[in-house]
Amino acid sequence: MKILKWIGYALLTILLLATAFYIKAYVSTENRLSKKYNYTLQPFEVKTDSAIVAEGHRILKTKGCKSCHGEDLAGKVWLDDAMLGRIVTPNLTKGKGGLPKDYSTHDWLRSLKHGLKRDSTPLRIMPSHEISHLGEEDMNALIAYLSQLQPVDHELPETSLGVLAYVLTDLDQILLIPADSIDHSRPLTKGVSREVSVKFGEYLSANCSGCHRKNMKGGPPLAPGFPVVADISSTGNPGKWSEEQFINTLKTGTTPEGKKLKAEEMPWIAFKNYNETEMKALYLFLKSM
Template sequence: MVKRILKFLLLTVVSLLIIILAFYAFVSWDFAQRANQSYSYEAHAPEVVYDSTNLVLGKHLAIIKGCTDCHGQDLGGKVMIDDPALGRLVPSNLTRGEGGIGAQYSLQDWVRALRHGVGPDQKPLLFMPAHETANMTDRDMSALLAYCTQVAAVDQQLPQLEIRPIGKLLNFFGKMHMFPVEMIDHDFLPPADMDKSVSPAFGEYLAVSCTGCHYSNFKGGSPQIPNSPPVADITSSGNLARWSERDFIQALRTGQTPEGKHMQNEFMPWQMTKEFTDEELKSLYIFLKNQP
């Protein structure tokens, strides 16, 4: 009797292992298929003017859009995460220095990357949040391109990006988006410019940068990166129900919430949001406060 039970348990364990391995083999195949998919998009680069006004705006956008948060203050790239199970996430060296992509990228390549999430080889740029820059106005895109293409060269060779088993599984279940190219409306025609005075419309334009963590409905929930705290609801059903505009601005400028909590920058990048102008923060508050 005992031998039968042990035999049954052994067969059950073996069967489960076979099922798990077969499922992971499918997940890995699916990831490879999507990673090697070719995309062909025309990239219409706006006129890029390298004057002081454009460069100042471009630097500001590089900060508030998270470029410097991921690629480093000098845009020289860095290893963001190197986890044996999740993977090695390595935002590129964007400069013209050794190991950088700046010398190889044309303006059209930059636009394809920022508007479509696709590299010069027509393959998806993994984990590059192009869905947050795809809808930028031509005016802002021009300024960002001006800044990024003239930034000082940084000589830095970085290791290859690598997505490991847990990363592939999280991507498969929609918990970690490795293919932003699949999230973009590639037929969208960006406006030439927009009114940047305080308004809900300007706030909505800015809030796309919040969707990477807080999701498209801004309700937050489970984090996209394992071992991170839950993501806050930043709509009227969350803290904004109690926060005044002044509270909101103080939290995003200092990292201190009205409740006395200090936000850790690695989970809520207030060192980035503190660079928003008053008009930008007020517009963002109005927009988020009006979300149900």
């Protein structure tokens, strides 16, 4: 009986400690989500001719925006999990349930460059840390395309975080608040040189770093239930591929070894929208790592 009593005490202690940690994680995460950031929106005017809008659409596809926001960009329930919660991507059009009618160029810049809402609090999940690096011309093109989207009526439920989301955020195991990873003082880069070079490949690799880390060597799963992230640097399997094999993998989703890449794990469907120069530059950069 004494053993059972001590087991009971131990279980109660564990429960109290777990509850205390969850309360701490909840309060810490909610404080971060309500934080107002200090930043200055740089002067920015968008050019909107048809060629720029078309390029913006291509850039949007390379960023994989449709995989999260839907083909019509009207948003969707992206994740509904008992422990992680319900993650809803917003309607990016100005239809019912979408953005306000007066959503402006600077609102887009605040969201894409800084990962922030109009009230200067952070967006959730939105990978602005990967988009923030865009050069001035690319950011112009992306905003030009987004600004002319046709309204789609699509009302969605609110995002609600689960217990595990709060815990993993507090432990820095998931990137719930990308605004924390952005240098808000850095201006948009001017005159990105589009050439087959390591430097241009590094510029493009921001699309990869969110999963494969900045050193491109991958690591543990990004969240429970997700796969281990592969090493795509020169020391990983892609380091053995020729340039032609690398490009073919991005275009087809099939590796030289015959493995079919799952689009939900490796978004090759987005990356196949890179042009030849971009693919070659990215290959050079990854080989240099």
